Amino acid sequence: MTDAPLGRSAAFKVLTTGYVGSTGPGVAATVSYLTDAGRHLIFDPGMVASPEAILAPLAALGLGPEDVTDVVLSHHHPDNTMNVGLFPRALVHDHKVEYRGDQWKNRDAEGYELTPSLRLIRTPGHSPEDITLLAGTPTGVVAFAGDLWWHSAGPADDPVAPDRDQLRASRERVLAAATLIVPGHGAPFTPDATTPR
Template sequence: MPAAFRLLTTGYADTRVAGTVSLLVDGATVVVVDPGMVADRRLILDPLRDHGLSPEDVTDVVFSHHHPDHTLNAALFPAARFHDHMAIYRDDIWEDRDADGYHLSPSIKLMTTPGHTPQDISTVVTTDEGLVVLTHLWWTAEGPADDPFAPDREQLRAAREKVLALGPALIVPGHGAPFTPSASTPV
């Protein structure tokens, strides 16, 4: 059975900054992706509660990368395992592993997608609506077309092409609303 994708809060990056925070549910696996900066923690916790879940129900948290606008509220989820590009962390256990191809559940896997930072990962989810990719390769559907913080423009382009080649029905960017990729999506 495919996973469910829910948007908890839509991010933005202008005079203030907030990351897009998402919820994925695949059977007993409950994942929050990028619980970073938001104007108020209730913007994460209230929608979680509206979906019938408490912070203690969250089994896994994924960081697309280690900037505070994507990690700041990780401690809200005391029972979770935490995933980044190189390891799984829980309490005082640090388990090294490559994120590329790592499955959190049958319908949720991680993919290395260096671009915004060299350590970026994307979360790839099979849903009833099609493939959903949660990634910071794009800030929003509107841009910027060229990530001003990407240390390697060619690496960013290659990772964007890798994601688009999957044929996702939806891309969930780092600081904006989910969008359907099209021929005008920047690479």
């Protein structure tokens, strides 16, 4: 059995490609936009040089912050969450809760479907609360994996991961479902035999 969503109608665009320096101090998140079934999602609106790095490419799609219906946070590190406030009307999803305004609703992310083409799964490893958004598109399943991979090269041995065995298991789970991976701080990549496990 695969974790892949049954639907294949989602579309996505990377709004800004992130980066991470080997010695710091700069870091930026890869921030993505997804749409399906009338919903407009932002994945990991984290640290960027300026909010315009997110809002300008979104505007080029004909959308403003008020049009965003959902924000998905892969985990709670500030470099992946810093700009969530740009989307005050959105329903915000994490590993166990949905938030809007001053309200929240408890629900487990594991297997949660935002639409038939957009499914959340728990993928702990980089942090205990990591989740991945699997998007069924006409060309395959895209995994928005947060920091399971910072970029296509991994890192192979994530120095932040509290449990490397758990990280490896989550990476294998995503690799079993996805044809394309959008990492936390780099460009999308097609996984192959050299992809860090």
